[in-house]
Amino acid sequence: MANGATIELLYFARIAELVGKRGESLPLAGPVSGGELLAQLESRYPGLAPASRLKLAVNQYHRPSSVTIRPGDEVAVFEPVTGG
Amino acid sequence: MDARAPRRIVVGEADFDAPALQEALRAACAARAGAVAAFTGYVRDFAPGEPTSTLYLEHYPGMCERELAEIGDTALGRWDAAGYVIAHRYGALDLGERIVFVAVAAAHRGDAFRACEYIMDALKTRAPFWKRETLQDGRSFWVEARQSDFDRARQWEPDPPPSTENDNG
Numbered sequence: 101m102a103n104g105a106t107i108e109l110l111y112f113a114r115i116a117e118l119v120g121k122r123g124e125s126l127p128l129a130g131p132v133s134g135g136e137l138l139a140q141l142e143s144r145y146p147g148l149a150p151a152s153r154l155k156l157a158v159n160q161y162h163r164p165s166s167v168t169i170r171p172g173d174e175v176a177v178f179e180p181v182t183g184g
Numbered sequence: 185m186d187a188r189a190p191r192r193i194v195v196g197e198a199d200f201d202a203p204a205l206q207e208a209l210r211a212a213c214a215a216r217a218g219a220v221a222a223f224t225g226y227v228r229d230f231a232p233g234e235p236t237s238t239l240y241l242e243h244y245p246g247m248c249e250r251e252l253a254e255i256g257d258t259a260l261g262r263w264d265a266a267g268y269v270i271a272h273r274y275g276a277l278d279l280g281e282r283i284v285f286v287a288v289a290a291a292h293r294g295d296a297f298r299a300c301e302y303i304m305d306a307l308k309t310r311a312p313f314w315k316r317e318t319l320q321d322g323r324s325f326w327v328e329a330r331q332s333d334f335d336r337a338r339q340w341e342p343d344p345p346p347s348t349e350n351d352n353g
Contacts, residue, residue: 113242113314114326160247162310176244176312180329183241183272183313184225184284184304 105129105171109141112178115154118147128171134158135165141177153180189213189260190267190289193252195243197275202285209269209287216266217289221296223304225284227277236279237320243274244312255306259299265290270303274313302340309337 110123119141132140134156142148156163157176169175190212194200202224210217229236256268271285286303290296315327 110244112244112312113316157244157247157312160244160250162251176247178244178312178314179326180334181309181312182315182327182329183243183311184308184333 107169107171108174110174110176112176114179115148115151115177118151119145120147128169131168131170133165134163134167134169137169137175138165138177151179154178155180186260186266189265190269191253191256191260192267192269193249193256194269194271195245195248195252196271196273199273199282200271200285202271202282205269205271205285206287209267209289213266213289216291218291219293219296220287220289221293221300222285222287223300224282225304227279227281227283229279234323235320236317237322238279238318239277239283240316240318241274241277241283242314242316243272247312248272248274251311252307255303255310258306259288259303262302263290263295263299264292265295265299268299268303270307272307272311272313305333305336305340308333 105127106125107128108123109126111119111121116122138154155178156165156167158167158169159174190209194205206220206222210220227239252270252272256270259265259268266289268288273283277283284307286300288296288299288303290299316324317327318324
């Protein structure tokens, strides 16, 4: 986030496979909701369609899709966790 | 929560020494630990009738440790517990290997049991790990999250919020 006008996206597990990468920087001029970001990703990566449920973590905290994402944030996209 | 309470998070690829972690917790809690409750989770067959060959656990470094510590600290604040240790592995695991270990020390067994169970239930739905299973015939798939795990975790919520948003992103 050299100029602060990007977000760092991280993809995990099946989402990383469907998107074909583990992460990327995305230009972001201003705040956007989690839901808007997910919709953007879904149109950018039609391969995401089989994903069951997309979940978000912002700066390493679980957040609902109503969360506000700002330039400079680290945003992780994944399906429900299955540890333990 | 006592700021000096022994709290330990271990996230690693190598196997961990569960008995040693438990004994270290007990020793650190000294006379306050009248009870230690412990849980160990092992790799098992996930698809009945289709033998698992190996399991691969992906994780989100940093968030894992933070989330586990938050879960453990919540347990210490909610029950009269003296300390905890939570260990979780990632990477390739064979059938029968340890995946997860939780131990809680408390003055009395009730607090130890409940805090340990809470930590496991919260971990299953919050700690950012994902299992990929490979069957003996070579087929491979990401393990699906189970509704029963969400239901169990929800039981611990002190005041379940009305389901105005289903929070599925």
